[in-house]
Amino acid sequence: MTQYQFSFRDDYSEGCHPAILRALQETTLVQQIGYGNDAYSIAAKNLIAAMMPGSNADIHFVSGGTQANLIVISAALRSFESVVSAQTGHINGHEAGAVEASGHRVEVVPVSDGKLDVSLISPLLRQVGNPSSTQPKMLYISNTTELGTVYNKHELAALSDFCRTHGWYLFLDGARLPSALAVDGNDLTLADIAELTDVFTIGGTKNGGLLGEAVVITHPRLKDGFIYHLKQNGALLAKGRVLGLQFRELFQDGLIVKLAADANERAMGIARAIEKLGYPFVVPPCSNQLFPVLPNRVIARLAAKYLFHTWQQVDGQHAAVRLVTSWATPVAACTQFIADLTDLTAAGQ
Amino acid sequence: MTQYQFSFRDDYSEGCHPAILRALQETTLVQQIGYGNDAYSIAAKNLIAAMMPGSNADIHFVSGGTQANLIVISAALRSFESVVSAQTGHINGHEAGAVEASGHRVEVVPVSDGKLDVSLISPLLRQVGNPSSTQPKMLYISNTTELGTVYNKHELAALSDFCRTHGWYLFLDGARLPSALAVDGNDLTLADIAELTDVFTIGGTKNGGLLGEAVVITHPRLKDGFIYHLKQNGALLAKGRVLGLQFRELFQDGLIVKLAADANERAMGIARAIEKLGYPFVVPPCSNQLFPVLPNRVIARLAAKYLFHTWQQVDGQHAAVRLVTSWATPVAACTQFIADLTDLTAAGQ
Amino acid sequence: MTQYQFSFRDDYSEGCHPAILRALQETTLVQQIGYGNDAYSIAAKNLIAAMMPGSNADIHFVSGGTQANLIVISAALRSFESVVSAQTGHINGHEAGAVEASGHRVEVVPVSDGKLDVSLISPLLRQVGNPSSTQPKMLYISNTTELGTVYNKHELAALSDFCRTHGWYLFLDGARLPSALAVDGNDLTLADIAELTDVFTIGGTKNGGLLGEAVVITHPRLKDGFIYHLKQNGALLAKGRVLGLQFRELFQDGLIVKLAADANERAMGIARAIEKLGYPFVVPPCSNQLFPVLPNRVIARLAAKYLFHTWQQVDGQHAAVRLVTSWATPVAACTQFIADLTDLTAAGQ
Amino acid sequence: MTQYQFSFRDDYSEGCHPAILRALQETTLVQQIGYGNDAYSIAAKNLIAAMMPGSNADIHFVSGGTQANLIVISAALRSFESVVSAQTGHINGHEAGAVEASGHRVEVVPVSDGKLDVSLISPLLRQVGNPSSTQPKMLYISNTTELGTVYNKHELAALSDFCRTHGWYLFLDGARLPSALAVDGNDLTLADIAELTDVFTIGGTKNGGLLGEAVVITHPRLKDGFIYHLKQNGALLAKGRVLGLQFRELFQDGLIVKLAADANERAMGIARAIEKLGYPFVVPPCSNQLFPVLPNRVIARLAAKYLFHTWQQVDGQHAAVRLVTSWATPVAACTQFIADLTDLTAAGQ
Structure with a gap:
């Protein structure tokens, strides 16, 4: 050897894809408005929105995955509401208790392959209405999962149905969503995901960017006030342009996938x-x-x-x-x- | 016109200084360990530490100023302890209640020029020992202040004395600290600040960087466990290299000042x-x-x-x-x- | 002397009124269901409700005033939403930062006589829609106030109008509400208060009880899930009967007033x-x-x-x-x- | 039938023991200082302290068990520190997420009989020092457990040794501690428990009182500032005398046991x-x-x-x-x- x-x-x-470096270079002296209202962020949002016609999503860019998860979850839940996660889920055990520190219980479901299904999560319905129990209100899944496995459209639709029946939010952690979309035989599109979930992320950090995750929100109640949650958690960058520019490049001609x-x-x-x-x-x-x-x-x-x-x-x-x-x-x-x-x-x- | x-x-x-773009370009394909343990972050910390000989500071890089403030403050304080700020202070009214959301009261002191002094903060000592009151435990100041004014060494030493006498932490928000150091007639050095405060930040975002603040901790109790607070708040970036590299460039030959x-x-x-x-x-x-x-x-x-x-x-x-x-x-x-x-x-x- | x-x-x-001691004595060996579902709590709620016909309020009993305030406020607000209080308000400076510890800013308004009016609180509307600011969402007033002064019907109606116009909740801290109702010339009834506010309390501790405050909620959004907030804050007593029984006695024939x-x-x-x-x-x-x-x-x-x-x-x-x-x-x-x-x-x- | x-x-x-009713009756018109500084609370603390000579404990009275648990745990832990509990533990699943709402993860350990031992909790040491993990810092046990089982002195000493070796706090939830002390063959005394744990509670509600739990703190770090945590959580009753008087009666001549x-x-x-x-x-x-x-x-x-x-x-x-x-x-x-x-x-x- x-x-x-x-x-x-x-x-x-590694660092990032050359297209991003080139864009940073080209735009460095152009003055832009701060806090996510720059031209590059707007362009990036338009590119992403174009892949989900009719979804009417709100899109925000944040600097990392744990930050995205904790803000999405804590913004969605009341203090007695909990989020359901596979035992292997990133929010359970890989984020130093970020969800709990934000005041919420993670209901942990043992899994074999990183994936959840209706039979695994249904037992949590027993807690509903019991004042001594947390009330499950959000389902957290990852795609690809922390074990590299993926959900197909049928599986995601089944979870989506369950969530809508029971008034839960469905949150898909897409730190490696581009990888899932690129898997051989994948039948899920961004448009499907926008339709079947209430909020999801698209990871830039692990897919050619320097840093950054897109948070895509389709549920109206989750959209409301999200900007304050971003600010309050230190996620609204003065130079939001740095995140927007990366996603503009990554979504140009489907580069990220x-x-x-x-x-x-x-x-x-x-x-x-x-x-x-x-x-x-x-x-x-x-x-x-x-x-x-x-x-x-x-x-x-x-x-x-x-x-x-x-x-x-x-x-x-x-x-x-x-x-x-x-x-x-x-x-x-x-x-x-x-x-x-x-x-x-x-x-x- | x-x-x-x-x-x-x-x-x-604007974007960032050309030296940073060049460094990003040069290092982009070099593999590095994640979460702040990369060679660039280490080099940057060494450059900063060299400006504060004997301070034995812990240095961390985070993505923004509000994030730095909320993590420093919430990590330092117990739930009944409060932070004292000028009414014009960034944490009071410009961060969407980030400090309060982390569970702490901001004790607000009216000021005329953005600066605090001992006579302004002394009245808060009346709360000490009263179980019905929050207990002031940290003094937050900015340099330059939100009004562009600066502290001189004598003024900072007086606040430092007060804090040490009363067991308060002294936290200096340095989002614009390079600007303060560059003010005509300034008599404060980084070494002075390290000696007189317990924790301070050095802003990269407003001083040539794309994004990033250095958090410099000298008080042993504030150092302890800080890494978990970073992780839990989503501030530990997978590609910490992006922050480290910028500070390496900014502190090369005093570029930032x-x-x-x-x-x-x-x-x-x-x-x-x-x-x-x-x-x-x-x-x-x-x-x-x-x-x-x-x-x-x-x-x-x-x-x-x-x-x-x-x-x-x-x-x-x-x-x-x-x-x-x-x-x-x-x-x-x-x-x-x-x-x-x-x-x-x-x-x- | x-x-x-x-x-x-x-x-x-002092301890409590003899009627309460007698009722405790008479019922001590009667078995009752726990956690507020006992016959005495139900009877007490019915007596209180009878004084506010048509209000359709939810009524809960908790053990103290700070507990009532912190649960009402934290249950009502999202993390970026704040509560507006007179500087003399009990939640500001007399509860050891309970509201802030629950994650919310108290917006402090200077007052001369303990009372707020529209002209005093209107300036807070400037914060609305600014992502860097907390968003005022609840008005907290006390009656009697911490200075022993009272609101009349006209004054309360004006605050109520303002709150409804701007989508704020109106919360009246009634730790000394019986005293206010008994003031010479008072023109407010419990029914008025139920109509004009969204939630209010009625203090038992300071008005003949051993301990206990009634929380009266009329706003549907504040009713929803309140029982979980009680449990989660340790306010749902196993022997809720102790609180219910006191309020049953205090509201028998208007004893409390x-x-x-x-x-x-x-x-x-x-x-x-x-x-x-x-x-x-x-x-x-x-x-x-x-x-x-x-x-x-x-x-x-x-x-x-x-x-x-x-x-x-x-x-x-x-x-x-x-x-x-x-x-x-x-x-x-x-x-x-x-x-x-x-x-x-x-x-x- | x-x-x-x-x-x-x-x-x-049921209500409470006749001795308590008699004491309430006898003292009802005696004026006392509020917030736990009354003569009855002092007498009760002295009676309890006399059963644990040399323990130098701080004793506080609060109104309920969930309140006691959440204040003890949240006062002891930093945000990234977690509490370890048996799956059957009261804090896990019976308190509506009170611990999580206070910002801490409950590390859940499956058990067969409600009891924990060193072999069951040792695997949690794997998390120590990993910035992506919560850091276990407190062990929570109940005696009697939620399944009515009890710890003997040997078992408690083994857990105590483990905790002291690893810098964890040991917290014994004694909502039914009098029952445990009264079990046939029990070899644990209050003095043993004071020596082997860092903090424990003694339940009044389930053992003859109307309401109330004694919190007994022996670890100096847990004593510090506890009064503020009580106040901030609404646990410092204006008429603390009501709690003190009950414990005075319950500890008179060992009545509670x-x-x-x-x-x-x-x-x-x-x-x-x-x-x-x-x-x-x-x-x-x-x-x-x-x-x-x-x-x-x-x-x-x-x-x-x-x-x-x-x-x-x-x-x-x-x-x-x-x-x-x-x-x-x-x-x-x-x-x-x-x-x-x-x-x-x-x-x-």
Whole structure:
């Protein structure tokens, strides 16, 4: 092995796509109004809105995913109302208690593949009307999930139906939504998501941007007063132009989904090689996050050359690892990784 | 007058300094660890720390000023402890109740020039020990203030003494601290501020950056656990590198203070012209924010060509306006503004 | 003077009216459902409701005034919405920041006599729609006020009109509402208050009860989910019967207002004597709280025999004191106080 | 069966012990200082303190259990710190999200018998130091637990050791602590609990009082500023005397534990009869709460004559019910219940 150490830790290890750098350069001395009312933010919103005709959504840009989640959730809920999340959900355990600090309980639902369905969340209806219980009022799902899995249109529609029947809001965390849209066989469009959910986000940070998430709100009650929640949480940037400009570039000619497709393609190449080597996965791979189960011996050797997270110990000899690719992952890095894993596998037999 | 409309509304109407754009370009494909542990953030912290030898400060970068203020204040205070602010303070009335939403009362002190002193804040000691009252525990000041005025070393030391005597934290909001450091006759250094306060910020957004504030913490109790507060408030960016890189550039060879000096110089040029025309100021000008009192007739004419805020009506015929320059304000824009104001003044006589 | 030391400090220095003790005795072994669904609470609500025909109010009983205020206010407001209060208002400065701890700003309005009117609160409309400002959404008034003054029907109607025009809730803190209803010349009924406000309280603690405040809600949006707010704030007592039973007794045959009338009468007797002795008042006395201005010398002598609060220093020689009577204040104590004050006054001449 | 319907729903269906009524009667016209500084509260604190020599505890009285829990927990924790509870813990799911509304996550640990031990809570140490995770800082246990089980001295000492090793606070919810102290074979004293925990409560509501819980704080950091937290949460009653007087009576000659012993004895009489009839229990009974598993047919018949909660369905034919006795439960009611259950059992065979 060489000394070169490449990171498959996450999809935010690099800077941003050249188109964004170019736009920053070109506009740097143009004076703009602050706090999200600049020409670039308006252009970006128009580009996104054009992908969801008739949705009449309010679109805001914020600087990060945890910020987006906590503002959306705390703005939507009264203090006794709770948000329902898969145990693997980002808001549960990966955001340092941001939702609870904003005053709300996260109702945790155990899952196997990161996804929720009606049968899993229905038991929470037992709490309804009991003054001693929090009242579930929002369903939080991620797409792609924290395990890289995706919802199809039928599944999302079923959750949407449930939520509308019971007066819950449906919030889709789209930190990796471009990746979900780029998955082979995906049948969901942005327009579908706008129609089936009440609020969702589109992540820029993990999909070619420097930073930034778009918050797309379709439910009228969630739109009302959202700007104050942004300000109050420190999310209304003086130079909102920095966020708007990035999303303008990312939504120009569908760039953001193209970048996600590149990331997925890199990951799936690695996935196919891993499968061929006979290793199982925690969940079937389809997007830019892979969770193969490897021998500890192999993991230790790979770790000398590559950066990645060990997800969880599976048994005394094996662990699941997380491998993530981004829009910027070079094909050569993937090829090298496959070659190294192949060598290590052969050496172990 | 020409059709060209120039903005003196604020110091965040433009993008960022070319050095930052160049650094973004150069580093964009370099992989870095996320959440503030990247090489650029570390380099930036070292550059800042070098200006405050012996201070042993913890330095964090966040995306905006309201975010910095609310996290610093809410992290420092217990729920019954309050923060003392000038009525003109940014946290009082300009942040949509962010401090109150985090559970704390802002004790408001009327001021004439944006500055607090011991005689103004001492009356709050009457609340100490009364279970029916909030307990003042932090003093919040801004430098430059929201009126563009500055504290000198003697004044800051007096407030620091008071705070240490009474067990209050002293927090200096430095959204425009580079401007204060660049004021003619300023005798405060970053090292002084680190010594005299318990926590302060250094604004990047208004001083050449795209976005970002440095939070500098010297008090051990405020350092403890701060990283969790950052995460919980959505302030720990996945690509913390974006903030770190900017501060690395801004603190390279004192660039940030040079840019502030340029902004101040532009403003003071305008100020001297305004004085010469015989107009008074709300407070004596010294930094990049001017608050001249002009006839409404003149204001209306200027507003056709320039953007600026009307601060407050002074009497039936006059109002104070706010004129702000930035590192990017062209000398030509200032010259033209002076010429226009001179013409309008002559026409009115 | 004798050694006997009598307290005019407040109206909660004694236990409770004998009718309540008798009812506690009679019912103690009767089993009842918990959490406010007991027969006594239902009977009490019916008695109160009968005084406000057609109001369709929801009535809840909680254990204290600060608890009532903080739950009503925090249940009504979104995090960026604020409550407007007179500077003398109980929620401003007498509740240890309870409102702010629940996440809301108190907008403070200076007053001379404890009362608000439209001209005093109108300036807050300037904040409406500004994303940097909290949004006023509730008006908080007290009746009697913290200075013992009262609103008449015309005044309350004017505030009610303003609130309805601007979409604010009107909340009347009635910790001493029975005293207000018993004031000579009062033209407000409970039915008027139910019609003109959106939510109000009726204090039991200061009006013959051991503890307890009734919260009366007429606005549908404030009714919704209130039970969860009660539970979540620890205000839903297992033995809600203890509160219900007291209010059943207090509202039997108008007992609570009779007790308040007794307290007022005692205070007004003292007030007339003080006036006769030539001492001024901070505000004209009318209820069970008096704020006479006395020489410091006299205050010092009185303090050897009576307990009372010194309200504020008026000048080097004089201070305002607060004298409060309750339903249980003996006439003899008032007579003795008047005699002592008369003696001290004569001695000083 | 007769028409008489007796309630075994809970231990707060009756009023209070005659000694309390007598004391209320005797003291009702005695003037006392408000807000917990009255002579009765002081006497009550002295009586409690005398049972924990050397503990140097701060003692406060509040009106209810949820209020006690939420104030203790929110006063102790910083926003990113969490409290660890058994899934059956009262704070988890029975208090409408009070802890979360105060800004803290409840870390939920599945249990079989309502009790926690070191092996169950140790996995939470994995979160320590991870900025994406809440930081466990307090362990919450109940004694008796919500399933009527108790901790012995050895078990409590083990949890105490763990907490001190890891810098966690140990909080014992004693809403039914008198019942635990009165359990046959109990080896824990109040002095032990004061030594082994950092803060605990003693419930009055469920043990002969009208309302009220004592909060006993031994950890210096938790004592500091607690009075402000009480005030801010509306827990500092104007007539604190009402709470103090009850605890004075309840701790006179150990009355509170005698009452709990009576309640336990009634329950254990029923328990022995149920065992004799061959019915199993969810957990072995020892205190005043029983969880027998009965046939649905029997439950339906009993429900016509007695009030009780159905705890959970066990299978298609059986459910666990909760039967609770109090200090006021007549022996005759227990005898009748046993007779009825015996008849119904015989009829079913």
